[in-house]
Amino acid sequence: MKKLETFGIKPHDASLKNDGQKWSIMEKLLLGLTLDQYIGQALRNKLNWLFAIIFAIGIPVILYRFVFSLGAVTHGSYDYPWGLFLGFGLFCMVPLSASGFMLGTTVEIFGRHDFEPIERLALLNGLLGYFFAVVYLLVDLGQPWRLSYPMVYSFGPAAVLFLVGWHVATYLSVQVMEVSTAFFEWIGFQRGYDFIRKGTIGLTVSGVILSTLHQGALGALFLYAPGKVHPLWYSAPFQWILFFISSIPAGLCMVISVSTIVIYTMKWRCDKRFIDNLDWITIALAKGAAMGLSTYIIMKFIAVAHDNEWAYFFTGWGAWWWFEMLGFVILPLAILSYGIRHKLVGLCRIGAFLTVFGILLNRLNTALIAFNWQLYQEIPHYLEIIIAITIFAIYIATYRFILARLPILYKFRSQAEE
Amino acid sequence: MSKITRRKFLAASAAGGTAIMMAPTKKAFAAGSFEGFPDGMGVLVDLTRCVGCRTCEAACNKEQQLPEPAKPFDDYSVFDEIHHGQKRRTTDKAYTIVNRYELKDTEEPLYRKIQCNHCNEPACLTSCFVNAYKKTPEGAVIYDSHVCVGCRNCMIACPFHIPAYTYHSVLNPVIKKCIFCYDTRLKEGKPPACVESCPQQVMTFGKRKDLMKIAHERIKKNPGKYVDHVYGEKEVGGTGWFYISNAPFEEAGFDVHLPKKPIIDNVKDFLAIVPVVLTVWPALFTGFHLLATKGKSHGHGDDHSHDEQGGH
Structure with missing residues (x-):
């Protein structure tokens, strides 16, 4: 893309061409480039080659799973019924996608329209994260074609998973509607855009409700397994609130991380508004994340104190707990605080990446590593790892595809000119 | 405006x-607490009587029409099997198994039969988001495979590590576990196949509340023989199958740290x-x-x- 720019070629960024004609869908899909130009830039992109390798290996493995059963690609463990697909795909992707409801609330509920340049990125991050969490779930379920059963056929309303299922489904549709405004703009469907915009507050409020509950519910799922999850990662009264609170820095830091990657690799797609505002927005999001992290730390210690689990600190598991807390919660908090205080955007970004890894570690600890701590450690099957990586690569590819096209990082010029 | x-x-x-x-x-369904159906049936397992003959395993295999195991039922080398540092557990091909435990104080090993304990308020049931599980008035915890989506939350929830899954089925993977021989026997008031087959009368079948009295009487009448505890009377809200033992329960591989209240609490x-x-x-x-x-x-x-x- 950079190379094309030197030839004076600009990507499509308005509903009308310079000469006043409308863009066709095909032209929009090709970013306003000719087919040759488009293929040329796609081939020059090294990430595409990496994706090609991953897909060449991974997609056959995913097909293999559906032809030869779950047992063929996992260890089919009775003691670890949930492996990487849920441990990573569901329990990590969902908190990292909490960004949608938070930025939605900031802009729409609290009326902080100065955060608008990042709002759509946060909404899209939420939508894609949830969508791919469901993709992971479909790979993991024994009978994925029955996914709608808890909705329409057979109800188990006392189950936490029932709540998770309902809320993720409803929230996913709320997010589709929220992001659809960008899509309607892109295809030029003004009435659809206006219709959705009118319901914004309603959509945002339902987003907050649903997010509060199912972020917490993912934690509450482990309350069914007292004794299986190590006590340091288990707290009957606080599990849901720990998962909910940690999802706040998780979502915010994920937006910082994604915007960092975007500003370094897709700057051509960002408009001036996004680029000029990103620095202060990064610091502002970092503030939110830092507040979330400090609340989370206090809650973590309250949880240990409440169940009087101090003795576990002096065991091997205690050391692992401290590793997670010091390296991926307290250290990023310190980095973020220093970065905020001295207005160092770069440091805030490092802190954000660390926080994201911290969330990954925490969820994997709860779901896999500190799970069955009295039995043995499950190491996922290598095909299971390949599938998890492949789906993640599809996630990134989809993310990039949408960012390159829809007005997420830029504003349609026709509207900016108003 | x-x-x-x-x-x-x-x-x-x-x-x-x-x-x-x-x-x-x-x-x-979550509110209140449920202590089991008044006339629910149960089984009292007296570990002191078990000699590890595995007859019950064979009877279960036959009754439930399970596939033939890799090793025959009179092969006692299975007691030495260790997977991931653990003794044998129930699988999709074996709803009940017997394990041998070496005790600290005596030379004599202790044998323990493992199967679904048919909890009064089962964690599997309360964790299931399609309500596939049912606690019948007769006391069995049964499972309807036709609504199962395959999330395996019940396997996460079961405090006894009982439910197994047919991971290798492509089109119809389901949960497999002991169902108290509900379809073929319990419904008609008959004891399950394992109980009937036992040559040592390790297991006593009857109403849970009557058996509980028998358990306590047996402990009282034989001072020094039993540990003064009925495992399953209070554990996770009480179980339909419960145990008395001459050795401390943790030595026989029981999880003695389980909460007294149902998991759903x-x-x-x-x-x-x-x-x-x-x-x-x-x-x-x-x-x-x-x-x-x-x-x-x-x-x-x-x-x-x-x-x-x-x-x-």
């Missing part, structure tokens, strides 16, 4: 209301939050919105609803 405010308020309320309707009463705190959030949040956040945006533009920066409505 007030017109827009009211419209947005209504929209928010409607969305909140819809969210409530879309989340049916989650508390319905851990989750009730969270379930109680649900209706609170559903009802309070819409008003709270719509209120925040009104407070935060009073006197400011209600619209989006790039929103032209203002101009349009002004134009009508």
Whole structure:
């Protein structure tokens, strides 16, 4: 893309061409480039080659799973019924996608329209994260074609998973509607855009409700397994609130991380508004994340104190707990605080990446590593790892595809000119 | 401007209301506590009598029409099998198994039969989001494979590590576990196949409440023989199958740290939050919105609803 720019070629960024004609869908899909130009830039992109390798290996493995059963690609463990697909795909992707409801609330509920340049990125991050969490779930379920059963056929309303299922489904549709405004703009469907915009507050409020509950519910799922999850990662009264609170820095830091990657690799797609505002927005999001992290730390210690689990600190598991807390919660908090205080955007970004890894570690600890701590450690099957990586690569590819096209990082010029 | 405010308020309320309707009463089954059906059947297992002959395993295999095992039922080398540092457990091909445990104080090993304990308030049942499990009035915990989605939450929830899954089935993977021979025997009041087959009369079949009395009497009448504890009387809210033993239960591989209350009790705190959030949040956040945006533009920066409505 950079190379094309030197030839004076600009990507499509308005509903009308310079000469006043409308863009066709095909032209929009090709970013306003000719087919040759488009293929040329796609081939020059090294990430595409990496994706090609991953897909060449991974997609056959995913097909293999559906032809030869779950047992063929996992260890089919009775003691670890949930492996990487849920441990990573569901329990990590969902908190990292909490960004949608938070930025939605900031802009729409609290009326902080100065955060608008990042709002759509946060909404899209939420939508894609949830969508791919469901993709992971479909790979993991024994009978994925029955996914709608808890909705329409057979109800188990006392189950936490029932709540998770309902809320993720409803929230996913709320997010589709929220992001659809960008899509309607892109295809030029003004009435659809206006219709959705009118319901914004309603959509945002339902987003907050649903997010509060199912972020917490993912934690509450482990309350069914007292004794299986190590006590340091288990707290009957606080599990849901720990998962909910940690999802706040998780979502915010994920937006910082994604915007960092975007500003370094897709700057051509960002408009001036996004680029000029990103620095202060990064610091502002970092503030939110830092507040979330400090609340989370206090809650973590309250949880240990409440169940009087101090003795576990002096065991091997205690050391692992401290590793997670010091390296991926307290250290990023310190980095973020220093970065905020001295207005160092770069440091805030490092802190954000660390926080994201911290969330990954925490969820994997709860779901896999500190799970069955009295039995043995499950190491996922290598095909299971390949599938998890492949789906993640599809996630990134989809993310990039949408960012390159829809007005997420830029504003349609026709509207900016108003 | 007030017109827009009211419209947005209504929209928010409607969305909140819809969210409530879309989340049916989650508390319905969670409230209260359930101590089992009064006439539910149970089995008392006296570990002191078991000699590890594995006859019960064979009987179960036959009754439930399970595939032939890799090693025959009279092969006692299975007691030495260790997988991932663990002794044998129930699988999709074996609903009950017997394990041998070496004790600290005596030379004699102790044998323990493992199968579904048919809890009074089963964790598998309460964790299932399609309600595939059922606790029958006869005392069995049974499972309907036709609604199972395959999330395997029940396997996470079971405190005894009992349910197994047919991972290798492509089109119809299901949970497999002991069902107290419900279909073929219990429904007609007959004892399960394993109980009937036992040559040592390790297991006594009867009403749970009667058996509990027998268990305590047996402990009282034989001073020094038994540990003074009936495992399964209180554990996780009480189980249909329960055990008495001459050795401390932890030496026989039992989890002695299980809570006395049903597993679902851990989750009730969270379930109680649900209706609170559903009802309070819409008003709270719509209120925040009104407070935060009073006197400011209600619209989006790039929103032209203002101009349009002004134009009508």
